[in-house]
Amino acid sequence: MTLTIGAAPAHxxxxxxxxxxxxxxxxxxxxxxxQTWWxxxxxxxQSQYLYYFLYA
Known part of the structure; x- marks a missing residue:
């Protein structure tokens, strides 16, 4: 699967x-x-991709 993101989130x-x-x-x-990764x-x-994005 390939997924391209146009911009970083504001945070x-x-x-x-x-x-x-x-x-x-x-x-x-x-x-x-x-696991203390974050x-x-x-x-x-993200409705334009129909996926949940995990930001840490």
């Missing part, structure tokens, strides 16, 4: 993953916190 966090399901995005975000995350729906 300028790092894109950490792209998911079809919100629950998968949340699970990965939480796992990243427990301190915080957000899962944002």
């Amino acid at each position: 300028a966090e790092r894109l950490a993953g792209v998911f079809r399901e919100h629950s998968e995005c949340e699970r990965t975000g939480t796992y990243g916190i427990t 301190d915080d995350y957000s899962c944002e729906w």
